[in-house]
Amino acid sequence: MPQSSPTPRRGRPGYDRQTLLAECVELFNRHGYEATSMGMLAAHLGISKSAIYHHVESKEAILGHALDDALDALEASMDRAQASGVAPGGQVERAIRGGLEVLVEKMPEVTLLLRLRGNSDVERAAMERRRDITRRLGEMIEAAQAEGSVRDDVTPRNLARLALGMINSVVDWYRPEGDAPGHKTVDEMVAAVTGVVMGGLRG
Amino acid sequence: MPQSSPTPRRGRPGYDRQTLLAECVELFNRHGYEATSMGMLAAHLGISKSAIYHHVESKEAILGHALDDALDALEASMDRAQASGVAPGGQVERAIRGGLEVLVEKMPEVTLLLRLRGNSDVERAAMERRRDITRRLGEMIEAAQAEGSVRDDVTPRNLARLALGMINSVVDWYRPEGDAPGHKTVDEMVAAVTGVVMGGLRG
Structure with missing residues (x-):
């Protein structure tokens, strides 16, 4: 996947990949990696789990x-x-x-x-x-x-x-x-x- | 509870309080405190959970x-x-x-x-x-x-x-x-x- 530079969000649920990864890392540090589920990441980002899977294949891939x-x-x-x-x-x-x-x-x-x-x-x-x-x-x-x-x-x-x-x-x-x-x-x-x-x- | 100095174990399942606490701390460090249950501590020590409760009131008290x-x-x-x-x-x-x-x-x-x-x-x-x-x-x-x-x-x-x-x-x-x-x-x-x-x- 290409490393794109951050782009302005188009509408509420849009994240570029880099911003999405940064938000996930923040949540890992707050709750611990093990204790953070894909569901928690989706809730934090305000998007669906499948929208996360559009950018990354798994929680471990984000890590x-x-x-x-x-x-x-x-x-x-x-x-x-x-x-x-x-x-x-x-x-x-x-x-x-x-x-x-x-x-x-x-x-x-x-x-x-x-x-x-x-x-x-x-x-x-x-x-x-x-x-x-x-x-x-x-x-x-x-x-x-x-x-x-x-x-x-x-x-x-x-x-x-x-x-x-x-x-x-x-x-x-x-x-x-x-x-x-x-x-x-x-x-x-x-x-x-x-x-x-x-x-x-x-x- | 009195702080007793380590005494020799009498038979297999006996632990003095200090040895029991030390074994629990070792397990907390190995698996993480959150991830360590009283059941895991009992299995590690080879005694029942109630035998642990004879020495300490809770997992948090051990911590x-x-x-x-x-x-x-x-x-x-x-x-x-x-x-x-x-x-x-x-x-x-x-x-x-x-x-x-x-x-x-x-x-x-x-x-x-x-x-x-x-x-x-x-x-x-x-x-x-x-x-x-x-x-x-x-x-x-x-x-x-x-x-x-x-x-x-x-x-x-x-x-x-x-x-x-x-x-x-x-x-x-x-x-x-x-x-x-x-x-x-x-x-x-x-x-x-x-x-x-x-x-x-x-x-």
Whole structure:
């Protein structure tokens, strides 16, 4: 199916595919994926179940699209960090900043990814791609340890997990439209959190 | 009901209360609290539902006891950090080390706490206590910022959330009996992760 850009709704019951998927992800995050039925999605959208099936083949396909969306963007940001040609420590910093940018831009999809329990093949495949991202960050950190820019009293893999634990916590408290004192803009939050994570890695 | 220390099992179907609660928490973490029924708990323990009701009044009461267990220990470790009489930066470090120690000692109960969704009064009360712990750490961090021992380009509350995000990630990857290279003992892991978190806070 072609990825169409959002189009204006024609009449009440019309959704383009992207808007429909986004609404479903919102409901998954609110009630939990398991607890959300196609009937609940239809009621939330104000359309029939068959109108949903016009866009997607199943509830699991909706989940799969959302997870792919988050994982494709996270992998692309790792690719860019590794292809940047800067020293390993700089690659680590770019990977962290890039991950935070994706997390904010695709917060609903990343939130869904972080809450997976591995109850189906789709979930397990996504968790494997997530582990691979941790592995890649660990490799960058290992190279940065070798050049002396990252502390070496913790294994690279565990430092990657700690860094990602801090980064991922952002979905629990950051709201781009929030009026919390301090980081009013996404750029400021991303820069500040990147600084905290890198401070921890440098030791 | 009195909190008895574990006693040896007399015959196959006997459980002391503490062992029974621990087995229930393990099952909650494996299947999710919502998805775990009293029937599943009885089958897992190899006893009747009425034998469970001999020890606890309901599934929610089991959850409540486990959450109290984790929260009491976390609050006590915050109390000790604040009562230590050391400078604010040192209090922050003690709070982080103490939190990590509780997390490892009571990993199943803390894991349960971290996965709450707020679906009942018991869950919401536990989440409020958890928020209060974040608030207290934020206050310690604020005092440490005033003395210049913690970076001040991020709000105290957000630094507390980032630190706890890193600390809490430990439940997802650390296994005390694990043979991962590096942190073979609990003490080594706690010291190393405390160092990474404090490095991030100092900037």
